[in-house]
């Protein structure tokens with residue numbers, strides 16, 4: 001996901017009518033699969049909806065991100081997001097003593113806007129770094145890969161696409177923004193003290209949920225491992241791919257950093273007793289719903305990330321937590337306020353300057369805004385303890401920050 005147009009502009013956006021009368025090709029594929037195999041775990045259903053090679057939401061040729069898509073991501077809000085992250089990555093390079101083989105690996109780059117903003121910022125502000133680093137994109141979707149290729153033409157000399165295993169032994173920074181929330185999740189519920197899993201079945205051509213014994217003992221083990229117990233009657237999502245992913249990233253990295261940005265919480269907040277229905281959400285043309293059985297393959301399906309799992313699994317593989325905080329703190333530490341004031345001064349037209357200010361403030365808004373829901377986790381391997389730029393408090397930053405707040 002993550003942010004809807006209605007969060008970003010003062011305008012009510014109505015979902016256009018959607019023709020549900022005849023099943024889509026993807027719906028037919030899922031119905032046939034259920035008819036052949038019986039009920040399938042929700043994770044399998046979600047995986048097919050998002051990643052079916054021909055009709056999956058992320059695989060088909062469609063505009064997903066931005067005003068003409070289904071949701072905004074921080075990188076699609078404004079280039080300032082990437083410009084500030086560029087400062088943090090540059091500092092990482094310096095911490096590693098400017099290695100000649102520094103790699104920035106970005107997984108799940110969507111349209112490629114974060115990569116573009118980072119590369120533009122490196123080229124302008126840190127030309128020696130720009131000349132020595134390599135930018136590698138890891139992308140599951142051929143459609144997104146085409147979009148990235150077109151957008152990054154200007155930087156083709158230092159950009160390449162690769163498979164994760166080609167990064168073995170990398171020195172640098174492994175980056176992702178809203179990747180982990182797009183991994184398929186298992187849905188679980190607890191009833192009478194027993195953990196059960198949501199499976200998807202079909203009756204008369206429409207999808208229905210049934211509760212069954214968990215498809216894997218790993219689901220109960222996961223909850224034990226992150227130290228939470230689901231409250232009776234509650235539903236939650238379990239992303240078994242997330243800890244596997246971070247362990248794999250840790251193994252690839254010889255020395256360096258993992259920078260993960262996504263919306264989510266630590267386990268005790270994510271699985272809190274009051275969160276009765278979980279966090280699964282669907283996004284379509286800037287409207288949200290909790291119903292994944294609508295618009296099969298046409299809408300995004302996501303769930304909040306359990307950052308405890310990323311921290312814990314990373315530690316098991318030698319990744320040490322260097323920073324964990326909300327996006328607001330992260331961006332303020334990187335000089336958001338000064339950058340905002342500078343951008344406003346550069347804008348001559350007062351109306352446009354005001355619009356710019358409102359747009360940029362979205363990146364740091366608290367109380368359910370991007371600044372609070374989004375978290376940033378930075379882990380390091382073989383780099384010791386470091387004072388990262390993003391961890392600076394407003395007091396440590398010179399400038400008129402106080403005036404803005």
Ligand SMILES: C[S@@+](CC[C@H](N)C(=O)[O-])C[C@H]1O[C@@H](n2cnc3c(N)ncnc32)[C@H](O)[C@@H]1O
Nearest residue numbers: 001058073075108109110138139140141177178
């Ligand atoms: C919500 S989008 C994030 C877009 C982008 N990072 C941004 O800031 O706008 C999720 C991205 O992750 C990609 N993706 C999902 N699973 C992936 C995987 N296992 N490997 C590589 N890319 C993946 C999707 O194709 C898409 O590009």
